[in-house]
Amino acid sequence: MLSKELKDEKPERIAEQQVEDLQLIFKRLSMKYSDKIHDEELKVYSELADSLFEVRLAKVLEGHSLGDSFDSWEEEILSKLREFYVSFVMGHYPVRNGKVLCRVVKELYFSGTVLKPGDLIFMEVKKAVGLLLSGVVEPCSLFKKTRRE
Amino acid sequence: MFSIKYKALRRLARTYRRKVIIHDELRSLDLGLEEVKLVKGNDPDLPSWLIDILEPEGIIGATPITIDEIARYLYQEKQNSSIPASLVQISNDFYFRANHLLRELSKAGNNITQLESLKKASQMLDELKRTRGRKIVQLASLNVSDQSLINKMTTEEYLVYRELRNIINTFVGDISGNS
Numbered sequence: 062m063l064s065k066e067l068k069d070e071k072p073e074r075i076a077e078q079q080v081e082d083l084q085l086i087f088k089r090l091s092m093k094y095s096d097k098i099h100d101e102e103l104k105v106y107s108e109l110a111d112s113l114f115e116v117r118l119a120k121v122l123e124g125h126s127l128g129d130s131f132d133s134w135e136e137e138i139l140s141k142l143r144e145f146y147v148s149f150v151m152g153h154y155p156v157r158n159g160k161v162l163c164r165v166v167k168e169l170y171f172s173g174t175v176l177k178p179g180d181l182i183f184m185e186v187k188k189a190v191g192l193l194l195s196g197v198v199e200p201c202s203l204f205k206k207t208r209r210e
Numbered sequence: 211m212f213s214i215k216y217k218a219l220r221r222l223a224r225t226y227r228r229k230v231i232i233h234d235e236l237r238s239l240d241l242g243l244e245e246v247k248l249v250k251g252n253d254p255d256l257p258s259w260l261i262d263i264l265e266p267e268g269i270i271g272a273t274p275i276t277i278d279e280i281a282r283y284l285y286q287e288k289q290n291s292s293i294p295a296s297l298v299q300i301s302n303d304f305y306f307r308a309n310h311l312l313r314e315l316s317k318a319g320n321n322i323t324q325l326e327s328l329k330k331a332s333q334m335l336d337e338l339k340r341t342r343g344r345k346i347v348q349l350a351s352l353n354v355s356d357q358s359l360i361n362k363m364t365t366e367e368y369l370v371y372r373e374l375r376n377i378i379n380t381f382v383g384d385i386s387g388n389s
Contacts, residue, residue, distance in 0.1 A: 063222055067215055067369065070376075086242040094240075098263055102241060105224050105259045112218035119211045 063113050072120045077131040138194055145193060145200065149186070154200045161189050163198040212373050219369055224262075226303050227255040230270040258306060274314065275307040277331050284338045291341050294348035299362040308335050342367065350374035 065073045087106065090099055117127065118135060127133045148154060155162040160183035165176045169192070176182060181201065184192070192198040236248040239260075246256060248269065256270070264270045283300055290296035301307075312332060318324030349359060350371050363371060 063218055090242045101259055101263055108221045112221050115214045116218050119214050
């Protein structure tokens with residue numbers, strides 16, 4: 062997979078089934094063996110998986126699409142992160158004491174309080190981003206759309 | 211992006227296969243993706259990471275590159291050092307094997323002969339890389355896409371060539387407004 066990924070400028074299509082087949086092999090090796098050879102083998106393949114992630118992520122950042130590959134969710138996450146980042150830097154969100162104003166989308170238990178959809182709360186940026194990616198909150202924008210759109 | 215790809219390539223190189231000689235029989239090895247049978251007298255090709263484990267234990271012997279081999283490639287490469295299309299074909303695992311040789315020679319301790327060999331091999335390898343590197347830079351800047359020339363590059367060299375060619379093409383496109 063990594064070898065093909067390095068040969069082409071565009072991301073390769075990696076079907077879920079291909080990854081599931083690999084998962085089965087590595088799970089079996091991890092459970093069955095614990096010796097120098099297999100430990101090293103799993104380390105080598107872990108590093109390859111790490112590089113596969115890096116190379117494909119870099120391609121997405123360069124504007125390529127992962128299509129219907131097993132990791133296509135990365136694109137959605139990156140797109141939300143990118144939009145938040147740009148809007149945050151451009152001052153589109155109300156910010157107070159380093160906290161960003163968010164609107165609750167899904168009911169949430171936060172700091173001892175139950176928050177309902179529609180409630181507003183100032184949150185630390187890191188928490189706001191985590192909950193934004195989970196679809197639990199969305200930052201309130203001072204403008205209808207970002208100027209990039 | 212280049213450093214990410216280069217790191218990936220170096221990691222991938224650990225899965226490249228090389229021919230080995232079996233010294234000591236082992237039961238077959240279940241590697242998950244394949245089953246390896248180490249039978250004395252056979253010369254199978256094994257992934258490099260496995261060779262790195264079995265070779266120090268004396269179970270197998272790798273076929274290392276020799277200083278003479280590096281010298282021969284360097285001589286051929288320098289014959290037409292200013293002509294980029296004269297790139298000489300070297301095996302895909304050449305640099306991997308050459309680095310292996312350097313590592314082996316560096317274990318010499320105080321053995322003067324081996325230290326001299328290390329110095330010689332290291333200098334020749336460096337010169338070979340630089341000579342080939344110059345040709346590859348020229349091929350990329352000339353936007354040459356002749357497959358027979360590309361086939362003469364190792365995977366690492368091809369990555370350098372392709373990235374350089376893309377950078378130069380983007381730059382040229384930007385200047386002429388075609389990007």
